[in-house]
Amino acid sequence: MTVPLLEIANLNVKFRLGAGDLPVSSDVSFTLDKGRVLGLIGESGSGKTITSKAILRLLPAGGEMSADHIRYNGRDIAALPPREFDRLRGADLAMIFQDPVGSFNPVKTVGWHFRKVGRLHPGGHGGIMADAAEALRQVDIADPKTTLGKYPHQLSGGMLQRCLIALVMFSKPSLIVADEPTTNLDNLVERQIIDLFDKLRREVDASFIFITHDMTIAEQVSDSIIVMYAGQIVEQGPTEALMRDPRHPYTQGLVKTARELEGDVEKLTEISGEVGTGAWPENRCRFAPRCPLYDAACDHAIALHHVKEHGEVRCIKANRSEDAI
Numbered sequence: 001m002t003v004p005l006l007e008i009a010n011l012n013v014k015f016r017l018g019a020g021d022l023p024v025s026s027d028v029s030f031t032l033d034k035g036r037v038l039g040l041i042g043e044s045g046s047g048k049t050i051t052s053k054a055i056l057r058l059l060p061a062g063g064e065m066s067a068d069h070i071r072y073n074g075r076d077i078a079a080l081p082p083r084e085f086d087r088l089r090g091a092d093l094a095m096i097f098q099d100p101v102g103s104f105n106p107v108k109t110v111g112w113h114f115r116k117v118g119r120l121h122p123g124g125h126g127g128i129m130a131d132a133a134e135a136l137r138q139v140d141i142a143d144p145k146t147t148l149g150k151y152p153h154q155l156s157g158g159m160l161q162r163c164l165i166a167l168v169m170f171s172k173p174s175l176i177v178a179d180e181p182t183t184n185l186d187n188l189v190e191r192q193i194i195d196l197f198d199k200l201r202r203e204v205d206a207s208f209i210f211i212t213h214d215m216t217i218a219e220q221v222s223d224s225i226i227v228m229y230a231g232q233i234v235e236q237g238p239t240e241a242l243m244r245d246p247r248h249p250y251t252q253g254l255v256k257t258a259r260e261l262e263g264d265v266e267k268l269t270e271i272s273g274e275v276g277t278g279a280w281p282e283n284r285c286r287f288a289p290r291c292p293l294y295d296a297a298c299d300h301a302i303a304l305h306h307v308k309e310h311g312e313v314r315c316i317k318a319n320r321s322e323d324a325i
Ligand SMILES: Nc1ncnc2c1ncn2[C@@H]1O[C@H](COP(=O)(O)OP(=O)(O)OP(=O)(O)O)[C@@H](O)[C@H]1O
Pocket: 015, 022, 024, 042, 043, 044, 045, 046, 047, 048, 049, 050, 051, 060, 061, 062, 213, 276, 277, 278
């Protein structure tokens, strides 16, 4: 049996604030196989970024994480001493943030960043520069040599995001977390970057967690999708099944809006209300205040349950007769 690249069991994250604890993610469990792309979707505040940062131990101050286990290539890394974890992250795990500017040293050229990442390159300086130019070509930068000599502020947001993607590819990590890498880009550049990810996922031997709030993007780039709501996974499964037959009312709303956007309808269906933060009831479905299917039967904590040939859903209304085994 092949070991998944990543196995997360019951990950919880909270922030210790003056007024008390703010829970951010609850009981998040999933696996990611080698070479696969997992789309992590949900509206702002649902816990996508914090969950991913917790896995990479990049939580901001005040954030605390616990998990039954976090296995990487079969080895539990949750309790790894900080030094060892830093080494693993440096070599194997990478994150691409929304804003590429923060990932570059503003007073150093693009080439300097490649030299820094590639300092152990067996081909020395010449080898680094040749591979860096090739990585830039892979992300469709036409004149890699010139680009390597430029400073971050001399490049547009789209170009800088391409350079960051090239830099990450150059370092050959096994797991890449891409956190809304197109959020700050205009529509045309966004399309180009998404197409680029789509191309790279076929060519590089890495696994991706691709965070987005856009269902259409998740559908295009992912093999499987996790939908998060109020810090919990509410649905997860293979992309094709989840998009064709979404079961959770929240996922249904997201898919409906995505299809309407593709169809260019005049008025989009909205999921009214907002996710809210922190003070979620433990004895009621967290989506209840916004759910069109809500009734008194939803007034207890709802567990994720398996749905045959689909995945997992956190909704008591999601079962259908054809799901019976
Ligand atoms: N440093 C922090 N201190 C306190 N709370 C925080 C901190 N960072 C994030 N949070 C809270 O954690 C929750 C989840 O945030 P997170 O950034 O993971 O959401 P998200 O789903 O990624 O949203 P977005 O799409 O806006 O990035 C939010 O309620 C947010 O306010």
